[in-house]
Structures are given as C-alpha cells and as structure tokens.
Amino acid sequence: MAVPVPPHAPAAQGERSREEILDAAERLMGTRGYAATSISLLAKASGLPPSSIYWHFGSKSGLLGAVMQRGARRFFAAATPDPPASPPEPRERLALLVGRVVSGMREHPRFLRLVAFLLLGGDGGHDQHEAVAGVRAEARGLVRRGLLWAYLPWGEPLARRVADELTDTAQALFDGLFLTTAGGTPSAAVARDVEAALHALAEQVRDGPERSGGPAVSAGLSPRGGC
Amino acid sequence: MAVPVPPHAPAAQGERSREEILDAAERLMGTRGYAATSISLLAKASGLPPSSIYWHFGSKSGLLGAVMQRGARRFFAAATPDPPASPPEPRERLALLVGRVVSGMREHPRFLRLVAFLLLGGDGGHDQHEAVAGVRAEARGLVRRGLLWAYLPWGEPLARRVADELTDTAQALFDGLFLTTAGGTPSAAVARDVEAALHALAEQVRDGPERSGGPAVSAGLSPRGGC
Amino acid sequence: MAVPVPPHAPAAQGERSREEILDAAERLMGTRGYAATSISLLAKASGLPPSSIYWHFGSKSGLLGAVMQRGARRFFAAATPDPPASPPEPRERLALLVGRVVSGMREHPRFLRLVAFLLLGGDGGHDQHEAVAGVRAEARGLVRRGLLWAYLPWGEPLARRVADELTDTAQALFDGLFLTTAGGTPSAAVARDVEAALHALAEQVRDGPERSGGPAVSAGLSPRGGC
Amino acid sequence: MAVPVPPHAPAAQGERSREEILDAAERLMGTRGYAATSISLLAKASGLPPSSIYWHFGSKSGLLGAVMQRGARRFFAAATPDPPASPPEPRERLALLVGRVVSGMREHPRFLRLVAFLLLGGDGGHDQHEAVAGVRAEARGLVRRGLLWAYLPWGEPLARRVADELTDTAQALFDGLFLTTAGGTPSAAVARDVEAALHALAEQVRDGPERSGGPAVSAGLSPRGGC
DNA sequence: AATGAATGAGCATTCATTCAT
DNA sequence: CATGAATGAATGCTCATTCAT
CATH class of the missing domain: 1.10.357.10 (Tetracycline Repressor, domain 2)
Known part of the structure; x- marks a missing residue:
C-alpha cells in the first residue's frame, strides 16, 4: 500500500542521484579541470544520463557551483x-x-x-x-x-x-x-x-616591530636597488 | 622539386607566422588552460587559418610542446x-x-x-x-x-x-x-x-644539525604524533 | 477506488489549471508557432510542471487540438x-x-x-x-x-x-x-x-451574368492567354 | 599535373556545395517553417554534414539570411x-x-x-x-x-x-x-x-475624390457607429 | 608556405514523454 | 490532481584534424 513519502524524507532516490553526480563531478573536475570534463563523461561516470544531470543542476556551471559549495x-x-x-x-x-x-x-x-x-x-x-x-x-x-x-x-x-x-x-x-x-x-x-x-x-x-624598514633585501622587487 | 628550406634561411614570412601563433598560444593557453583553448580560437587570435597552425606544428599538442619549449x-x-x-x-x-x-x-x-x-x-x-x-x-x-x-x-x-x-x-x-x-x-x-x-x-x-628529530611538531603529518 | 470525477462537478482547481495551460498555449503557439513552442516553455508560462500538461492533454498535439477547439x-x-x-x-x-x-x-x-x-x-x-x-x-x-x-x-x-x-x-x-x-x-x-x-x-x-468569358484578362493565369 | 585554380573560378566545388545547401534549406524551411527545420535534416537533404553547413553559413540564422537573400x-x-x-x-x-x-x-x-x-x-x-x-x-x-x-x-x-x-x-x-x-x-x-x-x-x-467621407460603412472598425 | 573546404566525433543543452508517488 | 524525477533522442554548434591545391 503506497504510503505517502513524509516530507522530511524528500525523494530519497533523487537525493541519492544528486550525490552520485556530485561525487563524479568532484572526482573528474578535480582531476582533469572544469573545461576538460564533459557532461557526457560525467554521465558515464555517474551512471545517469546527461539529461538527469541537467534536471538536478540546470547547467554545467550550476553543477560546478554545487560541487564547490559541498566541497x-x-x-x-x-x-x-x-x-x-x-x-x-x-x-x-x-x-x-x-x-x-x-x-x-x-x-x-x-x-x-x-x-x-x-x-x-x-x-x-x-x-x-x-x-x-x-x-x-x-x-x-x-x-x-x-x-x-x-x-x-x-x-x-x-x-x-x-x-x-x-x-x-x-x-x-x-x-x-x-x-x-x-x-x-x-x-x-x-x-x-x-x-x-x-x-x-x-x-x-x-x-623587531619595524616592519617596512627591516632587514629584507629582495633585490628585483623594487625597481632594483635594495629594500 | 620542393626542397625543405634549410634552417639557416628561415623564410622570413614563415618564421613570423610561427612566432605569431606561438604568441597567441602562450597568451591563450596561459590564460584559459590547454583544454579550454581551441585551435579555431588560436586561429582567430593569430590571424592565420587553422590549417596553417597544423602546417607549422602538426597537432595541438605539438603546438603546446613548442610553447613550452620557447617559454x-x-x-x-x-x-x-x-x-x-x-x-x-x-x-x-x-x-x-x-x-x-x-x-x-x-x-x-x-x-x-x-x-x-x-x-x-x-x-x-x-x-x-x-x-x-x-x-x-x-x-x-x-x-x-x-x-x-x-x-x-x-x-x-x-x-x-x-x-x-x-x-x-x-x-x-x-x-x-x-x-x-x-x-x-x-x-x-x-x-x-x-x-x-x-x-x-x-x-x-x-x-642544529639534528634534522629529523628536531623541534618540529606538525601533528598529523607523521603517523600521528602530537595532538 | 479512484472514480473519475463526473464532468458536471469539474473539480474547480483542475479546470482552472486546464484553462491556464490553454491560455499559455494559445498565447505562445500563436506567437511563435507550434514547432517553436516547447512543453517546458508552456510549463514555465503556465506555472505548472510539464507532467501536469500531459495529465490534462495527453500530448503536445492533444494540447494543440484543445487550443484549436476552444479558439x-x-x-x-x-x-x-x-x-x-x-x-x-x-x-x-x-x-x-x-x-x-x-x-x-x-x-x-x-x-x-x-x-x-x-x-x-x-x-x-x-x-x-x-x-x-x-x-x-x-x-x-x-x-x-x-x-x-x-x-x-x-x-x-x-x-x-x-x-x-x-x-x-x-x-x-x-x-x-x-x-x-x-x-x-x-x-x-x-x-x-x-x-x-x-x-x-x-x-x-x-x-454581367457571363462569368468565365468576362472582361478579366489576367495574363499568365489561364494557360497563357495574354501578354 | 596540378594546375593552380585561376582566381576567377573560385573553388568550384565549394560554390556547388553552398548552392546545394541553399536549395535544401529553401525547400525545407519553405515547407515546414524555420523552427521546424533542423540542421541535421538539412544535412541529410543536402548530402553534406552539419559541420559543412556551419562552415558555409556560420549559423542556422546565417543560413536563413542567405536563403532569404537569394530567394x-x-x-x-x-x-x-x-x-x-x-x-x-x-x-x-x-x-x-x-x-x-x-x-x-x-x-x-x-x-x-x-x-x-x-x-x-x-x-x-x-x-x-x-x-x-x-x-x-x-x-x-x-x-x-x-x-x-x-x-x-x-x-x-x-x-x-x-x-x-x-x-x-x-x-x-x-x-x-x-x-x-x-x-x-x-x-x-x-x-x-x-x-x-x-x-x-x-x-x-x-x-470620387472625397476619400475619407465616402460611402464606406464598415461598422465595427470605428468604435461602432458608421464611417 | 599557406589555405579554403571539408568531416566525423563530440560538445552543452533541450526535447517530448513517462511514471511512481 | 499534481508533481519530482527520470530518460533517450534530438537540438544547434564546435572540436581537432585532413587534404587538395
């Protein structure tokens, strides 16, 4: 008998998918970089089709945002x-x-x-x-x-x-x-x-409280000279 | 019969094109990364067609190699x-x-x-x-x-x-x-x-010549020492 | 057992949704054409999710039919x-x-x-x-x-x-x-x-009752007559 | 022996491809409308891959522009x-x-x-x-x-x-x-x-030179009344 | 030395649609 | 009634690369 899902357990499967996508994205984007990580690669890695990624995050950069936030x-x-x-x-x-x-x-x-x-x-x-x-x-x-x-x-x-x-x-x-x-x-x-x-x-x-006139030399930072 | 131009007579125009491509590549790849820099973007930036880039460098990664070498x-x-x-x-x-x-x-x-x-x-x-x-x-x-x-x-x-x-x-x-x-x-x-x-x-x-046993503490680096 | 609501008690909310979808569809399809009007655009415009549109009309062309009928x-x-x-x-x-x-x-x-x-x-x-x-x-x-x-x-x-x-x-x-x-x-x-x-x-x-032989000339319409 | 193409016969094959794409586009867009005519359909109809269409016209709307101009x-x-x-x-x-x-x-x-x-x-x-x-x-x-x-x-x-x-x-x-x-x-x-x-x-x-006050009646155009 | 034209694979994204709840 | 979640196919377009000239 179909029990209505209580509101505080919201769509368990959806949440799990979301996390799987985030995991794959953190792993791949953190390995290859953002630009070099394609949506279809993420789809393969997460086991969900590209359209599901878009359903959850709206866009590639939206996904990046979510990865950054959680990370x-x-x-x-x-x-x-x-x-x-x-x-x-x-x-x-x-x-x-x-x-x-x-x-x-x-x-x-x-x-x-x-x-x-x-x-x-x-x-x-x-x-x-x-x-x-x-x-x-x-x-x-x-x-x-x-x-x-x-x-x-x-x-x-x-x-x-x-x-x-x-x-x-x-x-x-x-x-x-x-x-x-x-x-x-x-x-x-x-x-x-x-x-x-x-x-x-x-x-x-x-x-030595005198900071700016201290012993640092670092030639080449100021237009050659000292200090 | 087209003899490859000997390297000591570098056919001024060709050399100039080559440098222009390298300049554009260093600039763009160093700004956006390798993966995010497309050949056609480089073509636009250097004013030469994609095929010319391939004529000079053979491939995208060949171009990267040349950029790295010169850089x-x-x-x-x-x-x-x-x-x-x-x-x-x-x-x-x-x-x-x-x-x-x-x-x-x-x-x-x-x-x-x-x-x-x-x-x-x-x-x-x-x-x-x-x-x-x-x-x-x-x-x-x-x-x-x-x-x-x-x-x-x-x-x-x-x-x-x-x-x-x-x-x-x-x-x-x-x-x-x-x-x-x-x-x-x-x-x-x-x-x-x-x-x-x-x-x-x-x-x-x-x-202090004794290095490894020195005053460094750094909890968590050695297999748990301090903290 | 869910009995389909009899048509004379049209479940006010459902009828209202239906009309809102029809309004949005007439407006958008009549502005951009049928092919260029997507279900998700209609969903955004009507404030209801795509699945509700399908619940009411069964398919995109079913929706078109309803729009045409009401219109x-x-x-x-x-x-x-x-x-x-x-x-x-x-x-x-x-x-x-x-x-x-x-x-x-x-x-x-x-x-x-x-x-x-x-x-x-x-x-x-x-x-x-x-x-x-x-x-x-x-x-x-x-x-x-x-x-x-x-x-x-x-x-x-x-x-x-x-x-x-x-x-x-x-x-x-x-x-x-x-x-x-x-x-x-x-x-x-x-x-x-x-x-x-x-x-x-x-x-x-x-x-002038004589129609087909009247004063009309229209060169090029009959299998070449004038001009 | 490869004779260099004289400049006044510019890339005959390219021009032919261009025309074939334009033909297919005029036919299909004029039949199904602009929105309902996809690039891949045009590719199938013209015998050239989508990328070639983009090479010649830059974008779908660029193609539309060319079709309109020629038409x-x-x-x-x-x-x-x-x-x-x-x-x-x-x-x-x-x-x-x-x-x-x-x-x-x-x-x-x-x-x-x-x-x-x-x-x-x-x-x-x-x-x-x-x-x-x-x-x-x-x-x-x-x-x-x-x-x-x-x-x-x-x-x-x-x-x-x-x-x-x-x-x-x-x-x-x-x-x-x-x-x-x-x-x-x-x-x-x-x-x-x-x-x-x-x-x-x-x-x-x-x-009858008096235009605006002529015998036209067209009730319903002015806010009901006459004239 | 250089380039106009082409191409198949892949891109990010949207499509119409379904279904369990 | 209604919706959140999902999906395969298709979208417009760009990719790195090739090749005849």
Whole structure:
C-alpha cells in the first residue's frame, strides 16, 4: 500500500542521484579541470544520463557551483581545528594548525585541485569566479583565526600583529605546500619546514616591530636597488 | 622539386607566422588552460587559418610542446642570476636569488600559469606530462644551484647541506608565491617573507644539525604524533 | 477506488489549471508557432510542471487540438453577426459582415495566427491538418452565409449566385487583410477597401451574368492567354 | 599535373556545395517553417554534414539570411514586369501586373511561404525580422510602381493618387491570394477577381475624390457607429 | 608556405514523454 | 490532481584534424 513519502524524507532516490553526480563531478573536475570534463563523461561516470544531470543542476556551471559549495563545506569542516585541544605553547598550537590544514589537503585533494584550476583559469563565467573568490576568502579567514589563536599565549595585541602581518604569507606557504605535489599527499618534510618558517617569521614580528624598514633585501622587487 | 628550406634561411614570412601563433598560444593557453583553448580560437587570435597552425606544428599538442619549449627557454634565461653580481653575504645573495625568481614570474606569468595548469591537470597526453616534468626538474636545479651559491660564503659543506635540505621547500615557497596571486604580479610583502623564511630555515640547518628529530611538531603529518 | 470525477462537478482547481495551460498555449503557439513552442516553455508560462500538461492533454498535439477547439469556438462566436441587426441595404449588411470579421480578428489574433501557421506548415501530424481544415471550412461557411444574407435584399436567386461566386474571393480578401498586418490590428483603410471591392464584385455578378468569358484578362493565369 | 585554380573560378566545388545547401534549406524551411527545420535534416537533404553547413553559413540564422537573400533576388526578378510590354489600356496593364505577381508566386512558392512564416513568427532574432521587413518593403515598392505604371494612361496625377491609395490594399489582396491556397498554385478565379476588384477600386479613386467621407460603412472598425 | 573546404566525433543543452508517488 | 524525477533522442554548434591545391 503506497504510503505517502513524509516530507522530511524528500525523494530519497533523487537525493541519492544528486550525490552520485556530485561525487563524479568532484572526482573528474578535480582531476582533469572544469573545461576538460564533459557532461557526457560525467554521465558515464555517474551512471545517469546527461539529461538527469541537467534536471538536478540546470547547467554545467550550476553543477560546478554545487560541487564547490559541498566541497567547501566539507573541506573547511576538516581543516578547522577542534576547539578542545589547546596546548599552552604557540609552537605547538602552530603545529596543530598546520596539521589540520595538511589533513584537510589529504582528505579533499580533488576539491582543492578544482579550486586551483579555477583560480588559474580566467575563462569561466563570473559566477564561478565568485565561488572561487568566496572559498579563498573563507580560507584566508581560517588561516587568520588560526594564527591569532596560535599566538594568543603571547598576548592579544602581539597575536593580532602576527595574524595581520603573516596571514597572506601563511596562505601562500600553504598554497605552495599544495601545489608542489600538485594535489597529491603533501610532503611531510616540506610541511615541517613550512611550520618552522612560519614560527621564525612570527618571532621576527615579535622581536623587531619595524616592519617596512627591516632587514629584507629582495633585490628585483623594487625597481632594483635594495629594500 | 620542393626542397625543405634549410634552417639557416628561415623564410622570413614563415618564421613570423610561427612566432605569431606561438604568441597567441602562450597568451591563450596561459590564460584559459590547454583544454579550454581551441585551435579555431588560436586561429582567430593569430590571424592565420587553422590549417596553417597544423602546417607549422602538426597537432595541438605539438603546438603546446613548442610553447613550452620557447617559454622555458625564456623563463630560465630571465630567472637565472647574473654571475657577475656576487655580494659577500648569504642574505644578500639570497635576496638576489629571490629577486630573480620574482622577476621571472613577473615577466612570464602566462608561461608559468600554463605550467601550473599542466601540473594540476591529469588530462594531457604523456608528452606534455614529460614536458612539464622537465620544466619542474630544471626549475628545481635552478633553485638548488641558487641556494648552493647563496650559502657558499658559509663554506661548501654547509652550503651543500643547506641546498640538500631546503631545495624542495624553497621550490614550494616559490610555487606558493606564484599561486597566491594566480599568476598576477607576486606580492612584494610575501616575497620578502619568503626570503626571510628561507634564511631562517638556513640558519636552523646551520645551527642544529639534528634534522629529523628536531623541534618540529606538525601533528598529523607523521603517523600521528602530537595532538 | 479512484472514480473519475463526473464532468458536471469539474473539480474547480483542475479546470482552472486546464484553462491556464490553454491560455499559455494559445498565447505562445500563436506567437511563435507550434514547432517553436516547447512543453517546458508552456510549463514555465503556465506555472505548472510539464507532467501536469500531459495529465490534462495527453500530448503536445492533444494540447494543440484543445487550443484549436476552444479558439475556434470563441472566434466564430465573435465573428458571427447578430441576427437582430438587419439593415435593408446590401451595402450596409456587407459592412456589418466585414465589421464582425474584423472584430473577430481583433479579439482573437493569436488564434488566427496559429491557424495561419498550421495552414502554412506541412510539419504537423495529420490530426492538426484535419483541425485546420475544419476551421477553414467553418470559416468558409460563415463567409458564405454572410454573403447570402447580405445580398438577400436582391432576391434569393441572385444572392445565391453572389455567394456561390464570391465566397472564395471574399475569404481570400479576409486572409489578406489578416496577413498584411501579420495578426496585428487590421488596417481600417484596407478593411474599407475590402468592403468596397467585395461590393463592386457583387455588382459585377449582378450586372454581367457571363462569368468565365468576362472582361478579366489576367495574363499568365489561364494557360497563357495574354501578354 | 596540378594546375593552380585561376582566381576567377573560385573553388568550384565549394560554390556547388553552398548552392546545394541553399536549395535544401529553401525547400525545407519553405515547407515546414524555420523552427521546424533542423540542421541535421538539412544535412541529410543536402548530402553534406552539419559541420559543412556551419562552415558555409556560420549559423542556422546565417543560413536563413542567405536563403532569404537569394530567394528575394530570384522572386523579384520573376515578379517584375518586363518594360517592353506596354499595352495602352490601364485594365490590360493591371492584368499584366497581376499576371507577373501570380507567376512569381507560382515559381517561388517555397520562398514566399518562408516569408509568410517569418512574417507570422515573432520569435526569430531581430536580424531575420529585418530581412523579412526588407522583403516586404521591396514588395510594396514593386506593387506601388506597378500601379503607377498601370494607371499612367489616366494621367500622372491620377495615377499617383491611385498608387498612393491602393498600394496597401493591393498588397493585402496579393497576400490573400497567396495565403488562401497556403502557397500552392494560386486560384485563377480568385486572381481574376482580385484584378477586377483592384480596377473597381481604382475607378472609385478616379471618380470620387472625397476619400475619407465616402460611402464606406464598415461598422465595427470605428468604435461602432458608421464611417 | 599557406589555405579554403571539408568531416566525423563530440560538445552543452533541450526535447517530448513517462511514471511512481 | 499534481508533481519530482527520470530518460533517450534530438537540438544547434564546435572540436581537432585532413587534404587538395
């Protein structure tokens, strides 16, 4: 006897199809890039016809949007440090932060590769540009909050200075950690160096407050000269 | 009987067409990625018909190969430090090294973006995988020689240790410096931090010879250590 | 056991949906043609899902049939002259006839455009060809009865001759009046001329009984006669 | 031995393909309408693959444009009366005019049906709307010049008045002549009546100069009343 | 050295339609 | 009555590539 489906279990089969398509899309787009992943390839990989993909997501870029949304939710859940674990030392806290980011990379490599593809590719419509920008901004926030929390034992004003001055660089170091292995498992040695480097930079921020006139040389950045 | 024109008399018009195609390809492939750059788009951008592109390069991946070859030659020429400038201090030498890499990034962003696309993308045939691997290896060599030269003032054995232990990390930091701006002009502040970070790591190599058991914590990287 | 709702209790909501679909279909098919009007467009326009359209009409051509039926009923109701108004003069009666046809055109332009589309298009299945033929035949009957009534003051035998000889031409003139503005409001000036032309032709029928050998010349229509 | 093709015989095969595609398109679009004629149908009918159609015409609407252009050129060549034949009597001249129009209809029915389709269909992009408007305007010019020439024996001022007042109506009558048979061979009887009707209207223009207050009644055009 | 013309495979997308609920 | 979900076939169009000239 046909029992009417209760509204809170909405069309179980439809939801399952949707997830299967999203899985296939994350896997393939994160492997080959957005442009190189055709709808018919996704159809083959998900076992559903192209028209079903369109029924669920409306368009290829709509599918991309859904992949990004779900991927971002999952990645940030994996990369955000658990509040309970709070060692007293900044160095250990930093290690915890780096560890969570690295484990996020290890658990969601395909999503991050897709983000990298989109970050590089200037072709996509502007909604996907927006989606990427959103993810990047959220990641930046995560890094910033992480630094703030890591260096809170040094006192809040200093922690804030560290976060202000190192967020961009930290994000860049994480990007590099990811890109060097092209989205494979990040190298433990490099991760260790990244951690050490960040801590060294934090100590420089703590010890030498004069930032813009510091000892950095970097010839070639300014129109040749120094500083 | 049509004798193929000998290479030392390069039939000016033909050579010019070839360069125009390469320019368009570097620009477009470095902007939109390889897969998203069609031959007919290249034809429109270069002003020559598709068949001419095939006459010059044989296939789309042949064109990619030529773009990579020319791009690599140019990039490494721009990123290799001039031998004459040799300041006495490692820190200054490092600054010079970073400066050259950054100026290579600034002058050839499209080529580097293309490399990044190919590094991420598993789609290309294995020729292009080879080409990318070659470029990466060459870049690694450049970084290694750069570090060796920078820290030579500390004595060759130590310089060699620094190079051995920091090459991968240095390359990762450069990758991050590039990816953070997605191939736009690299941030001067981040470049400065990268430089400072590398130097700090070098000092750690110099001061604490015990590497693997050092103070690094990085929970989650080793088969679960901290946290 | 689900008993089909008896027709005299038409389940208000269902009837309303049906009418909304018919409205959207008449509007869209009469604007863009049958082939260019898709079910999903109709769904969007009517606010009901495609499956509901199928529930009500069974198929796209079933929907067309229903549109034609309702449209024909409405159009002929609007175009049939009221019996009460019966001026004594043929000319005035003719004016009344033309007026009603024109007002039918003004009130149901979309239906007539759809008829014209189907009249021109050989694509539709033969049901719709039949439907169109039915509408055309009914229209012809209307015109014929109208002419008969208009020229009854001249005596029935003559009125019958006028109707016999002018029905086709009158229908053609009405067609032209409609097509010239492509289904917009018919031009009042042209309508006046059509009326005058029909009356002049009727007078010719009255005055010169010799039809086939009359003064008409029309080179090129008979198997080459003049020119 | 391969002789280079002289430039004035440009790619004979290409031109032939182009014409074959145009032939198939005129035939099919003029039979089923623009929307109902798919590219793959055209490919089957012309013997060339869809991609070749795109090579020659760029898009479906580009093909439509080419069909319209060629069709208009041919139709107007067929429908324009030869200057040499100039009988003295207006009635005979009118017969000649009608005859040419009718023979244009007989020789190019498919083109005219396509025009009618486009005239009715509000969906097409605005370039096709433009093309249709152009054809309609050119046809109007043809009718106007034809009337002027036909009634020149009555003196130029009168001929000009006839043309001014009857061009729209004449075009409508021709439209009706065409639409009644839906683009089949126009009925000779109706054509004869159209000719007679036009002449009768011309005589009314000649005899009664007061146009706007004339004997036309057409109830229903003005907001009910008369005139 | 170059190109106009062609082509089969594939693209993203929409089609009319069905059916379990 | 109504609808969410699905589907195979077709849509207009672009793809990388070839080849005679």
